[in-house]
Amino acid sequence: MSNLLLLIPIALFLGLLGLGAFLWSLRSGQFDDMEGAANRILFDDDDVKPSGNSKKFHQDES
Amino acid sequence: MNAPLQSCRHCGEPVTAMSPAAPDFCCAGCAGAYELLGEMGLTSYYNRRAIDPKVRALRPDEEEVANFDFTELASTDNEGHHHLNLMVDGIHCAACVWLIETLLQRNSAVLQARVNMTTRRLRLSWQGEVADIEDIIRPVMQMGYRLIPFDPAALEQATTSRNKELLRCLAVAGFAAGNVMLLSVSVWAGYFQGMGGATRDLFHWISALIALPAAAYAGLPFYRSAIGAIRNRRVNMDVPISLGVILALGMSLAQTIRGEPHAYFDSAITLLFFLLIGRYLDGRARGQARSAAEHLLSLNARSITVIEPDGTRRLIAPQKATPGMIVLAAAGERIGIDGTVIEGQSDIDTSIITGESIPVLTRPGTTVFAGTTNISAPLRIEVTATGGNTLLSEIVRLMENAEQGRARYVAIADRVAKAYAPVVHTLSLATFIGWWLIGGIGWQDALMNAIAVLIITCPCALALAVPVVQVIATGRLLRAGILVKSATALERLTKITGIIFDKTGTLTTGKPELVAQPPEDKLMLAASMAANSNHPLSRALVRAAGNVTPQVNVSEQAGLGLMMQGPAGPVRLGSRTFCDIAENADVPSDITGPELWLAEPGVAPTRFVFRDTMRSDAPDVIETLRKRGFDMTLLSGDRESTVRQLAQTLGIPNWQARMSPTDKANHIQTRSDDGKHDLMVGDGINDAPALAAAHASMSPATAAEISQNAADIVFQGDRLGAVIEAIDVARKADRLVRQNFALSFAYNVITIPLAVSGFVTPLFAAIAMSSSSLIVIANALRLHVKSGKPEGVDIKPATELSQQAGT
Numbered sequence: 001m002s003n004l005l006l007l008i009p010i011a012l013f014l015g016l017l018g019l020g021a022f023l024w025s026l027r028s029g030q031f032d033d034m035e036g037a038a039n040r041i042l043f044d045d046d047d048v049k050p051s052g053n054s055k056k057f058h059q060d061e062s
Numbered sequence: 063m064n065a066p067l068q069s070c071r072h073c074g075e076p077v078t079a080m081s082p083a084a085p086d087f088c089c090a091g092c093a094g095a096y097e098l099l100g101e102m103g104l105t106s107y108y109n110r111r112a113i114d115p116k117v118r119a120l121r122p123d124e125e126e127v128a129n130f131d132f133t134e135l136a137s138t139d140n141e142g143h144h145h146l147n148l149m150v151d152g153i154h155c156a157a158c159v160w161l162i163e164t165l166l167q168r169n170s171a172v173l174q175a176r177v178n179m180t181t182r183r184l185r186l187s188w189q190g191e192v193a194d195i196e197d198i199i200r201p202v203m204q205m206g207y208r209l210i211p212f213d214p215a216a217l218e219q220a221t222t223s224r225n226k227e228l229l230r231c232l233a234v235a236g237f238a239a240g241n242v243m244l245l246s247v248s249v250w251a252g253y254f255q256g257m258g259g260a261t262r263d264l265f266h267w268i269s270a271l272i273a274l275p276a277a278a279y280a281g282l283p284f285y286r287s288a289i290g291a292i293r294n295r296r297v298n299m300d301v302p303i304s305l306g307v308i309l310a311l312g313m314s315l316a317q318t319i320r321g322e323p324h325a326y327f328d329s330a331i332t333l334l335f336f337l338l339i340g341r342y343l344d345g346r347a348r349g350q351a352r353s354a355a356e357h358l359l360s361l362n363a364r365s366i367t368v369i370e371p372d373g374t375r376r377l378i379a380p381q382k383a384t385p386g387m388i389v390l391a392a393a394g395e396r397i398g399i400d401g402t403v404i405e406g407q408s409d410i411d412t413s414i415i416t417g418e419s420i421p422v423l424t425r426p427g428t429t430v431f432a433g434t435t436n437i438s439a440p441l442r443i444e445v446t447a448t449g450g451n452t453l454l455s456e457i458v459r460l461m462e463n464a465e466q467g468r469a470r471y472v473a474i475a476d477r478v479a480k481a482y483a484p485v486v487h488t489l490s491l492a493t494f495i496g497w498w499l500i501g502g503i504g505w506q507d508a509l510m511n512a513i514a515v516l517i518i519t520c521p522c523a524l525a526l527a528v529p530v531v532q533v534i535a536t537g538r539l540l541r542a543g544i545l546v547k548s549a550t551a552l553e554r555l556t557k558i559t560g561i562i563f564d565k566t567g568t569l570t571t572g573k574p575e576l577v578a579q580p581p582e583d584k585l586m587l588a589a590s591m592a593a594n595s596n597h598p599l600s601r602a603l604v605r606a607a608g609n610v611t612p613q614v615n616v617s618e619q620a621g622l623g624l625m626m627q628g629p630a631g632p633v634r635l636g637s638r639t640f641c642d643i644a645e646n647a648d649v650p651s652d653i654t655g656p657e658l659w660l661a662e663p664g665v666a667p668t669r670f671v672f673r674d675t676m677r678s679d680a681p682d683v684i685e686t687l688r689k690r691g692f693d694m695t696l697l698s699g700d701r702e703s704t705v706r707q708l709a710q711t712l713g714i715p716n717w718q719a720r721m722s723p724t725d726k727a728n729h730i731q732t733r734s735d736d737g738k739h740d741l742m743v744g745d746g747i748n749d750a751p752a753l754a755a756a757h758a759s760m761s762p763a764t765a766a767e768i769s770q771n772a773a774d775i776v777f778q779g780d781r782l783g784a785v786i787e788a789i790d791v792a793r794k795a796d797r798l799v800r801q802n803f804a805l806s807f808a809y810n811v812i813t814i815p816l817a818v819s820g821f822v823t824p825l826f827a828a829i830a831m832s833s834s835s836l837i838v839i840a841n842a843l844r845l846h847v848k849s850g851k852p853e854g855v856d857i858k859p860a861t862e863l864s865q866q867a868g869t
Contacts, residue, residue: 004261008268012241019237026229036179039156 071108072096073119073206084216089124095205099644111157113608120152120206130365131377132195135211143173144192146198148184149360150177151208158207162540165201172198184209210360216355221349228342231280235335238276239328242269246328250825259321268326274311280334281307283341287522299479299525302486306516313513324510326517327828328564333522336835344529344549347536347798351545355776358545358763366398367391370443380432391436395600397443400452403428405442409656411435413566413674414746414766415453417699417721421656433747433766437598437656438637439622441588454768457723457750461772463660464727464755473550476527478803482524490515493818510601511820517827518817519810523834527802530842535795538845543763543778551774555792557739561687561785562730562756563742565698566710567764569680571780572600572745574656574672576606588660591616591624599658600624602672623658631663641667676708686714693738697721697729699748727751743785745769760785791845798845804837809834 025031068085070077072092077085089091099105113119136146153159158665166175166186171194173187178728188198199209210247245265252262281304288300307330314325365377367390375390380398383389391397409421412434421437421561424430430443431453447453472480494512498505536546539840546552565570579585589607594616604610616626623636634641641661660668687694696717698705709717721729730740742749742756745765753759755770761773770776777784813830 007243011244012268012272015237015241020235022233023230026226031229033180035176036156036159036177037178039159042156043160048528 070410074113075119076123089121091204091206092120095120095122096731098201098204099161102165102168104161107157107161110160112155114154117154120154122204122206124707130211131379132199132209132211133192134379135213136192136195138192143187143189144195145185145187146195146548147212147214147355148186148440149210149212149357150182150184151210151357152175153179153182162202162207165205166198168201169198170278171614180350182357183212197485208361212360221345221352225342225345225349228283228338228345232335232338232342234276234747235280235331235338238272238280239331239335242273242328242331245269246824247829252751253323253825260323262323263318263321266314266327267326269325270315270318273331277307277311277334279329280331280338282335284337296476297480298766299482301478302479302516302519303333303337303525304331305487306519307458309513310517313510320506324824326513326824326827329517329824329831331827333831336522336832337525340526340529340533343533347533347540348546348549349748351536351540352547354540355545355547355770357775358778359767361771364390364398366394381448383445383448385445385448389445391441391442391443393439396433397430397433398432398443399443399445400431400447400454401429401443401445403441404444408439408441409437411437413572413700415699417564417566417746417748418701420701420704431471454747457747457768460751461754461768462725464751465772466732471554473528474553474799475525478524486516486519489519489814489818496818507820511818514820514822514827515814515817518822518830519812522831523806523809523838526835527806528799529841531795531798531802531845533752534842534845535791539775539788542784542787544784545776545778547776547790548774551758552694552788552792552795554739554774555741555789556796558692558741558758560693560695560733560738560740562695562697562740562742562744562752563714564742564746564749565696565700565705565753566674568743568749568762569696569708569712569744569782570674572674572764574602575675577671577673577675578601580668580670584660585670586610587633587662587741588635588658588668589672591626591633594618597622599656599670599672603658603670616652628662633663634661635659637802643667676711677780677782680782682714683786684714686786687712695729697726697752699723699746721748723748723751727755730755736768740790741785760788793843798842802841805837805841806834809837829846 030037068077069075070088070092071086072095073088075088075356087096096105101105129311132146136144138144150162151780153162156179161833162184163175166172171190173189175184175186177184186195186198203209222614225462233355245268245709249257249262249265251257284304284307287298288304291298310326310330314327314330317323317780319326361855364380365381366383368376368378368383369390370376383399387400388404389397389399399412403424403426405426406424408424409424410424410428410430411421412418412431414433414435415431422428424436424441429440429446433454454523461801490512493515494508497503497508532549535552539546559761566572576585580588585603585607589603589610590613592603593610593612594600595618607763613626616624618624623634623640625635626633635658638652638657642657643659643661656672658668658669658670658672684694684736694714694716696705696709696712697722698719700719702719705717705719709715717731726744726749730742733740734757739757742752742759743761744753744759745761747766747768749761749771750766753761753769758775760775760777760843761769761774763770763776763778765773765776775788777788809830813822816826
């Protein structure tokens with residue numbers, strides 16, 4: 001019985017963690033371009049000159 | 063036509079012998095692009111890409127570069143960084159995204175360049191001067207991509223934020239449904255394994271703790287819509303959904319407080335989860351179609367060239383023009399404003415406004431309208447009207463009047479809900495009264511049974527019946543280049559009995575084609591000269607001749623024609639006056655239309671006449687539609703002889719010529735007052751009121767902006783067959799929707815008696831609900847399967863019966 005008292009909160013916490021992660025990724029625009037995201041993983045970065053000034057960038061809501 | 067030699071190394075289009083850069087490239091622009099990529103070490107692009115035949119080929123020569131004022135829509139933040147949103151035309155695959163981003167990031171001024179592949183939009187941030195933008199994006203344009211600045215605030219904001227809200231609700235509902243189900247399964251297992259009352263109550267309490275806030279949030283889209291409907295004294299599907307969810311949760315909470323064994327938290331939250339999936343997919347499918355339609359519209363957008371008093375030129379957006387400004391319209395360019403010609407002589411293609419297929423000769427003093435195309439020579443136009451005084455705003459007023467009829471259309475799901483909700487609610491009430499007064503049990507147990515009826519009939523399958531089919535139908539049409547913009551368009555399309563076509567640009571291509579075959583040697587000579595020019599008539603000549611080698615020593619005289627030094631003297635190709643032919647010279651045939659003359663020294667001049675020709679599949683499409691029994695009409699603003707000729711060629715029995723925009727809309731109005739439902743297919747500005755008035759409407763992607771906005775469905779490509787395809791899919795979707803409703807009712811017929819007699823447990827409700835939803839979804843998926851039957855066997859115009867259902 002006591003293991004339930006431990007397991008249920010753990011399950012809920014993990015679930016909430018997943019929900020929070022999803023809502024965060026949604027807000028930060030990671031779901032704006034599903035097609036592009038699927039393809040970007042295949043790009044080779046080796047021939048892109050590092051521009052140094054590329055900051056962290058979110059597709060803004062506008 | 064000769065077989066193409068090979069594919070262009072850059073754009074992949076066939077290289078013909080006439081190409082200046084043969085055999086490797088189709089044009090100088092492609093050769094330049096290839097060289098530029100080589101210099102930058104980005105040739106790996108060619109190995110990575112996959113050419114999409116549906117996307118415009120990357121030919122840098124095809125479009126005039128930089129015809130926008132890119133600085134106008136750029137915004138500057140307080141760090142001095144500039145941002146601009148651009149539509150990109152010509153993205154074939156992920157390699158294009160990579161290439162565009164890499165090309166831009168090579169420029170040290172660029173802070174960020176990110177292409178959204180789904181919406182084909184580029185967001186660019188850079189530092190330095192705002193005006194640097196043209197240098198920054200030039201390499202991308204040289205590759206053959208077209209970049210059009212746009213204002214994101216003006217585009218589809220509402221749809222996007224609504225879909226994001228649905229996705230958030232979906233996430234919350236999904237989380238809650240998963241966790242509550244975990245607890246519920248334990249409780250159900252506990253029935254058989256003797257779970258103690260205290261543990262069960264604990265599980266119910268935890269479920270309540272998760273489900274109540276989750277349902278309060280995730281159910282918002284439904285509650286809002288239900289309240290809106292009730293305020294307007296209507297019933298839609300969301301009313302029984304909201305009521306069912308709220309009552310189920312309320313009752314379960316009461317049961318939990320009293321320590322009773324049955325709670326329905328899982329049913330309520332799972333219901334919301336399933337419905338939100340349907341809602342979200344539905345919204346996304348239509349969002350994709352809309353964003354594709356907006357993309358097409360933006361590609362048509364053009365800046366206008368204003369000539370300042372001091373003689374300098376400036377590009378501005380058409381809506382910023384003020385009366386008195388002088389605007390330059392180049393040959394082949396679409397005129398962006400209403401005005402009076404003050405300098406220049408040209409032919410104007412007014413088909414988009416009047417339906418007239420023969421260009422109108424324009425001289426100083428002639429009034430021209432926005433939307434028409436200047437064909438032969440540059441014009442200077444003084445702006446006379448802006449804002450509410452333009453012809454376009456007049457058409458908008460006509461359209462708004464015509465649109466009112468369509469707003470009254472009630473979707474099938476809402477019609478079903480209207481019949482369904484009272485029945486269910488009465489049944490539930492009867493159950494309660496029956497058990498309490500006649501059955502002689504306590505009011506709490508009677509209420510339990512009554513609410514079980516509401517839950518078991520809770521329209522999960524019913525509410526999924528329409529959206530799931532819609533998603534699949536819209537997606538299938540989207541892949542075929544047919545963009546369904548309106549939610550009820552497909553439903554309305556199934557009701558039509560008549561089809562009304564516009565002529566120019568709809569049944570015809572709207573592009574000039576050479577008619578009356580001239581002597582072969584003259585044609586080849588003329589075409590080889592014309593290959594040097596971008597003029598629409600020159601291009602038509604080249605198309606007619608096929609594979610020609612361009613002459614080298616040809617000079618173009620803007621607005622007049624082409625001249626070449628031949629062995630016997632100058633050879634001229636151009637207008638009548640350019641070739642020194644008398645205004646009233648004998649014309650060998652009665653064919654009228656835009657013309658070109660070829661004058662060689664000492665030889666009688668040759669006349670080339672051009673005409674707007676039919677879409678290649680128009681006869682087949684009309685024939686198929688007639689076989690299916692549709693009542694077809696041709697309404698055109700063009701002259702009678704042309705309209706009659708086309709109507710007879712295609713076998714359209716009813717036709718009317720010289721129709722004004724109001725005439726067209728009135729014609730449709732009269733027919734709909736007689737109870738007929740028409741599909742209007744048109745592209746011109748003059749068709750917009752008719753498109754809005756018709757029961758359903760389609761327009762090609764080449765149509766005027768206002769017509770594309772008025773139409774329910776926009777189709778891309780040269781094929782008129784899109785009309786048949788859309789009707790087919792709509793019919794099939796309608797059949798599946800009806801089957802889905804039948805399935806849901808069949809399920810209710812079985813479960814309602816059980817619920818009324820009080821046999822339903824939460825476990826039973828969960829199983830019944832999920833299985834019925836799965837059956838409905840599986841049935842809808844059948845739309846993906848193309849039927850092997852020949853087209854049109856089982857498709858006939860809507861019967862009188864379904865017409866009545868539609869009103």
